[in-house]
Amino acid sequence: MSRPNGALTESAWVRRLLIGIALAFFAVFLLLPLVVVFAEALTKGIAPYFEAMQEPDAIAALKLSLAIVAIVVPINALCGLCAAWAIAKFRFAGRSLLLALIDLPFAVSPVIAGLVYVLLLGSPGVLGPLLREWDIQIIFAVPGMVLATLFVTFPFVARELIPLMEQQGNDEEHAARLLGANGLQIFLRVTLPNIKWALMYGALLCGARALGEFGAVSVVSGHIRGQTNTLPLQVEILYNEYQFQAAFAVASMLALFALITLAVKALLERRYARELGHH
């Protein structure tokens, strides 16, 4: 075995051993569970598999999950873009505070995030009486689930854009300004094209997380069948009702979305590595 990098001093067998351990770990902890999900989902054959996915509650859960993703991803893409733009291109008081706040959802347990919304917006909560007066139902309804998902998935777009925008600097924007472009033109023709693939990448990760979120959504859902159950919550319910095959069939839907995400992510990384700032 030739050494691709002269700085590596480990002997060949050490490297083979380490790679072997990594691969074995990958197989046991990632590949095997994926295989198990599909195997369990198909234990009773193809027909029951598709039946489980066409069950009204499963379809309702799928629709709700996709609806939440469709609301959350555009909002977080926009907000993430604004935040990243402000942080990367400007120096202002409170900049590091904003940076810390963006990371907050990563630091806080999703269950706590959900609970905070319940305490804030639930009936006995701070804003509860006001909401009741206006007859607005947020907690234990779709708006609450959207809020919780928004919170949990907020950092993805901003975190993807900030390093890239910082690395790109302001030179091109300055040039555009000198050539007479206005603010909007600069943004649409210079800034946005420079970051569009990274924005896509961030949105993709945000969508994947939104689809799979369990903890925060579970707290604010109320678990009403066919109404406030997302796909992950539906999996839990089916499992608890001893419908293991159906539970795994719905889980396989989530796994399928994950695989698609992974494929698109890999494609983006391969084709646009430079634009993504992933060297």
Add this chain to the structure above:
Amino acid sequence: MRLSLRLLLPVLLVLSAVPASAIELLNVSYDPTREFYSEYNAAFAKHWAAQTGEKVQIKTSHGGSGKQARSVIDGLQADVVTLALAADIDAISSIGGVIDKAWQQRLPQNSTPYTSTIVLLVRKGNPKGIKDWPDLIKPGVKVITPNPKTSGGARWNLLAAWGWALQQPGGNEAKARAYVTQLYRNVPVLDSGARASTTTFVQRGIGDVQITWENEAMLALKEFGADKFEIVAPSLSILAEPPVAVVDKVVDKRGTRKVATEYVSWLYSAEAQDIAARNYYRPRLEAVATKYAAQFPRIKLFTLAQVFGDWGRVQKLWFDDGGIFDQIYQN
């Protein structure tokens, strides 16, 4: 942004597309009633349509009884609650203020249309030789029971064990406490609800004996095969009374009082009692009880009132923060 608007529009349509023709009813229930209420809901929708010509669609939510009560207090818009014990509905009434204080007098038999009891579920062949309550505190026996803070069934479990110890020859408070303390030393995991406990015992294979609802144990036998598990009927157990109530503030706001009231009242009908018995709940109606007598093991039962008083007292003394359960479990 036009693209995202185009994306959002159908989404919003889907979200607002509530079928206007059907009345909707939300039943917030506890854990092991899933199978029973899915059958009852279908029968009730038929009954309501025959009686009024109206379509009614019933949605359900299931979870640990205490947790579900908490959700209703926090604003979950339940038209009716069907929980594991009166204390949880009392909490919705006193803390949440959405159910009338006198709720338990509004329906027959303390608003409890069906009952159950607490039994022991063991693995086939009963390898640890568990016959009755004293066997649960033997060294090396692992006991599965959920967390009384979140689960109604768990509270019945503890009271059944306590009540048995109290009523033994020479039994007293101190002996009962010592027995239950010993019992909880044998509990390796406290799940949040009865169903989660069953999953732990049956699916994950943890523990030698599960203390659980009779209906939950019989369902486990039906789902997983009588060749894998056995029910052990203890010499003495508690009559578990899971009550039902209409949530006044919600039905008045939503205009569903009539259908919600019929929903809980019809639970006492012969047809509903038969569904309850088929789902392993002990029916109240004499005729149905006789028909299904062979299905239920004969166990000597005591009521909560006979041994402990009412749920208000029991909840405060045993299960509130710093109560007997906390003292026991910290040891």
